[in-house]
């Protein structure tokens with residue numbers, strides 16, 4: 539599969555998707571939206587067992603391509619329609635992927651670019667990277683799941699402040715606040731993200747997919763509902779071959795060989 543606005547490759551069960559419009563700081567164009575969605579579908583088709591998302595050049599992603607908006611034109615612009623058609627399905631399809639998604643934030647992540655990163659399951663960021671809820675600077679509100687993920691990750695006060703001020707948050711503070719998993723030295727970012735992806739790709743992928751569903755659902759569920767969901771998901775996990783292999787390997791005092799099924 540060849541793309542114009544992203545790079546996509548799959549090696550040894552690990553897919554790497556690189557946003558590739560570096561002259562625009564990898565801002566989202568409509569074509570890029572379409573290509574990312576196609577690549578995400580491809581990861582499922584190819585049975586990838588982990589996905590890494592990063593950006594080419596000095597940025598991760600600067601959000602919507604503002605150059606594509608004709609704000610001088612007469613008439614209303616329905617950004618809601620854009621969200622409905624592109625951003626919302628993008629975030630949902632990332633969440634729905636039955637494999638771990640690792641964000642490797644190599645530089646600035648602004649607007650929908652920041653929130654696209656936060657929709658990944660685990661986020662590593664280079665020490666020089668930053669996160670900006672840039673929406674307010676152009677009279678908008680957080681989208682791409684930002685108003686959902688931010689308060690849950692860092693609490694209401696900090697989420698509110700970032701959204702209202704549009705202040706830049708450096709990667710170290712993002713780690714301290716629990717917004718991302720780890721901030722690492724710039725020159726180790728991709729190795730760290732790839733090592734993590736390669737490791738996870740050897741783990742029980744089906745269980746990881748179920749963990750994603752459980753964790754995401756827990757954000758809106760009460761304890762009873764969540765316990766019931768755990769029962770359902772554990773039933774599915776227990777029917778998998780990786781459960782049998784895990785227990786067998788434990789009893790035989792050897793390393794398990796998980797197939798992801």
Ligand code: T3D
Nearest residue numbers: 561562563565600601602603604605617648649650672673
């Ligand atoms: O409209 C819709 O689709 C609705 C959905 C909205 C979702 C959103 O994401 S809204 C938020 C959109 N994003 C922004 O408001 C961020 C805009 N960019 C910036 O604030 C800054 O560029 C950064 C803080 C990200 C980085 O600053 P800096 O100083 O490192 O770089 P720069 O010089 O501003 O940008 C470098 C180039 O990238 C520059 O192009 P040039 O002058 O070299 O030809 C700049 O125009 C371009 N660029 C940066 N961000 C965008 C962009 N081009 C198009 N769209 C961008 N978002």
